[in-house]
Amino acid sequence: xxxxxxxxxxxxxxxxxxxxxxxxxxxxxxxxxxxxxxxxxxxxxxxxxxxxxxxxxxxxxxxxxxxxxxxxxxxxxxxxxxxxxx
Numbered sequence: 513x514x515x516x517x518x519x520x521x522x523x524x525x526x527x528x529x530x531x532x533x534x535x536x537x538x539x540x541x542x543x544x545x546x547x548x549x550x551x552x553x554x555x556x557x558x559x560x561x562x563x564x565x566x567x568x569x570x571x572x573x574x575x576x577x578x579x580x581x582x583x584x585x586x587x588x589x590x591x592x593x594x595x596x597x598x
Contacts, residue, residue, distance in 0.1 A: 543583030
């Protein structure tokens with residue numbers, strides 16, 4: 513059975529941080545990592561390892577998102593993503 517972890521956060525990133533950096537940060541993890549956000553009334557959940565998915569979310573400061581991870585290193589992956597986005 514796969515371990516899972518999730519956390520709801522509010523985005524707070526600096527102007528210097530890029531989605532490319534976030535994409536590179538998560539590549540070493542074996543866990544699947546998902547971000548979920550409501551966009552124009554629609555719930556969108558994307559795989560964080562998909563660069564196109566990241567672009568689709570259009571993340572910006574004060575967005576409320578849910579980070580969800582599944583896999584052996586899910587807690588470590590969750591912590592890294594939350595640290596980067598907050």
